[in-house]
Amino acid sequence: MIPDELRNFPEASQLEEQDPSVLAGGQFDRGELTLEVSRAKLEAACRWFRGRGYNLLSSITATDLHPIEPRFRVVYHLYAIAEHKPLRLAVRVGGADPRLESMIPVWPAANWYERELFDLFGIRFDGHPNLKRIMLPDDWEGHPLRKDYPTEGIR
Amino acid sequence: MDKVLFLIFAGIAVGAAANLLRSRHPIHSALSLIGVMGALAVLYLLLGAEFIAAVQVIVYAGAIMVLFVFTIMLLNAGAEVPTSGSMLARYLGIPLLALLLLQLVRLLLGQYPPDQASSFGTFVGPTEKIGRLLFTQYLLPFEVTSVLILVAVMGAVVLAGRKP
């Protein structure tokens, strides 16, 4: 279900028409369109947007909303190069076993971003060919960008 | 003076040749071989054959052995592991070698009696003479050799160019 204000955006309304269970919400705030995608339908949604011309994956990142569950909010920043249009897809992942499908088949650029998320947030990506730490040493313990990661004292 | 130099470089040649056989590492063996060739070149020089001496160094030491060393480096060959070898070689090797050397000495002495020492400086040395001989008397062998080399080169190119 999406808020009414988003019905004006063809991306949102068309996807909603096709499969009402894909979009879980969204907003248009400060000139940026955000669409919340339901966790189960992430890959389908990404493929759909890729087909709509959103060919450049600008970045994948996440926010840790720690005490709140589902804890992680993973965002995909897309651009449609032909139309110069940005778009943000967001998906919520629970903290117990944070897992998502890898988007490498849709956008090969997702490779390192997913490794980075795995490294710094501990979110696993199923189907990633090389899910290793990218920034930190391989024997590092913990995921520093989580809000419950200690920022002072001896780790 | 010449005799001293001859003895020095003959000694180097023999020593390097012995080292060539003794070394376990292919690079060391190759280097010893280069040493042998260098010493031989000096011996040619002492005989007054400057051209052959220079060609010896350029062709053998400078080109062929470089390729040897190149290949050894490329294959990154390690030291050889000594094998126990056959009993035959162990017990018969040195006697047979001695026999061979004796035979050689006998032959050489028969050919050139010791009172008839080969003199320095009468070798067919000068470049001009060699060039003249190559292009007059030995023209056919010379050309045949070049064709042979050409064939060999083409064969090498065909073999190397073949995709697996």
Added chain:
Amino acid sequence: MDLTILIISLAKIAVVLTVLFTCVAYVVWLERKVAGRIQNRWGPHRTGPFGLLQPAADFLKALFKEDFTPAQVQRPIYFLAPFLAMTLALMSIAVIPFGENVTIAGRTIFFEITDLNIGLLYIFAVTSLGVYGIALAGWSSGSKYSLMGGLRSSAQMISYELGLGFAVVGVLILSGTLSLRGIVNAQSGFWFGIIPKWYIWPQFVGFLVYLTAAFAETNRTPFDLPEAEGELVGGFHTEYSSLKFAMFFTAEYTNMITVACLATLLFFGGWMAPLPWAWVQHVPALVLLGMAALMTRTALRTYRLERRKSYFAVPGLAGIVGLIGLAFLHPVFAAVAAPMFWFASKVFVFLFLYIWVRWSVPRFRYDQLMHLGWKVLLPVAAANILITGLVVAL
């Protein structure tokens, strides 16, 4: 053999080596100075007047640096390689004549260590061995970068050795001798009373091939692939330090001097004066006195501007140069030294060209280098031989 000849030979070797080492040191200085000017900076200028003591400082630095031997090296060869490189580089200077033989008071002075009748072949023999120093250094260092540097250099030197050899055959056909002195003597005289009969004119193509191959043979930019610092860190000398590194360095610059000498001898008439007129004999004196005057001017200006303590070093230098210049006015001294002056000037021009090119162009890629060597230089050189042979035969 006569003992005096032996002593004279040894003395000559000592003198020539001293001069050669000094030249190598100052070619390094020149390289840094010219590179500095090309890149709008000063180059060395702190040590002595015009930074002239920089080579000594460099040498001392190399001497006192820690001589580090990595653990993975193949020991005897690792130590042998720099000696090999330097010795072979120094050996080729033995047959290079620097000036005309002069007879003074019934004694002929030979301006070379030995006049070998196959001088040119000797040089090619020695330079063809030069590759061992580099190849073995690369292999024995036990580092992949060094190994690749060594391999590249072997391949490169074999390839360009051919081009180099082919390039000079034209000269050999024209001169009919392998002796370097003979080749120079064959170039005496002038066409139309003005154009010197140097082999650069009939053998221009050969000269271009020689020049290119010589760049490659001495591993200078744009052919400095064995040590391409952008790719292979330091190439074959990555793992060398201190004096062992300095030896490779010396070898490189000695080779540069050798090929420059050779180019002068083969294509530019060696020690022959470039113009036929009589006043040309005063040019050395003029040049040296002019240099002295320039130095004096610099010294005066420096003193006026900065009141530097070293202000007497530059005038001293100017005095020495001026005195040599004045000496040229004496006919006997001029007869001995003028050929050497011309020879040195021509070699200097080549060295300058080397440096100029190095700081102006990028580096070739390995396959492009091989392409150039085998598919361009070699056929061109072969065609040059063919044409020269035809022309001479007709």
Added chain:
Amino acid sequence: MASVSTPPPGAKTMVLNMGPQHPSTHGVLRLVLELDGETVVRCEPHIGYLHTGIEKTAEAKGWWQAITLTDRIDYLCPLTNNLCYVLAVEKLLGLEPPPRAQWLRVLLNELTRLNSHLVWLGTHAMDLGAFTVLLYAFREREDILNMFETVSGQRMMTSYFRVGGLALEPPLDFFGRVRKFISYFPSKIDDYEALLTKNRIWIGRTKGVGYISADDGIALGLTGPCLRAVGVDWDLRKTNPYSSYDKFDFKVPVRTEGDVYARYLVRMDEMRESTKIIAQALEGMPEGPVNADAPHIVLPERERMKTEMEALIYHFKIVTEGFRVPPGEVYQAVESPRGQSAYYVVSDGTTHPFRMYVRAPSFANLQALPKMVEGRLIADVVAVVGSIDIVLGEVDR
């Protein structure tokens, strides 16, 4: 980092560790190359040697303190990163800086672009053996750094932009210096081009090397000059203008060859275009304040702070606890010299960023490296790394 990849036993390849200490990896990049002779069979970049946790640090800083962190991300174009972050925060606040500040930001950003491209040009040329270009390029870069010093007091870590405007009005002789600089700079570009553009060796080393197709480039997230060199006309300054870039007249150089030479030409042309933008910015520089009229966000001038009670109170409040930013999230992208540089900033309504994510163009561009070098020679790796123009500080953050 990951363990050294070893080829399967019996393979005829050699594994070469290029970096993290290597003259041509532009910092601490490590490339694990699998070589067959001199041909690269496989290339695997390993990064993270310069990871400093800037994103985590930012969460503990106030909104205005985080500006100094952004300099350190890409140390070759600090002002671009300053701008991107500041724009993001301004977007969250709904604040618009006055025109003079916007024009000065454009001017300084283009100077930064020149600065960054000059370093790229010098190091790229040096990697390919043309050493002199480096010193030529650094000569001009020195002038640019001096100009940065006149405005911000710092040569590299400028931190000159503030939320709502600039730190200070630039000193009076600044514009004169810029004017002088752009009067001679085009002839210097000609000098660099004279050394390289038509040089046969340079063309041989770069033309056809490191090719990538437009589709692959977009799929791998390539942006900036690398993307424009494959024929995609996409420059955020034109397509999604920010900070009044839409008021400037400039061309976006695009080439279609997709090789190292095309990237080289695109960047050279960009330098010329940047010079034009700077000239326009100087020409039409609006008068007025350099800070927005938002006393609870922008620090008051020293004079007012010392004479007015209200200004002093605001000053005290901003310095001690900072300012609050309404909750929300923004993704602000700018065109950095290397590509799309973007900041994703999330606010929870407090005085600290809740999350700051940096989309570093080098990070994405570096992903395309294996595609560009596999099957080519080791010497080409150097050329391609140079042409991507990575800054490891930005890759690792």
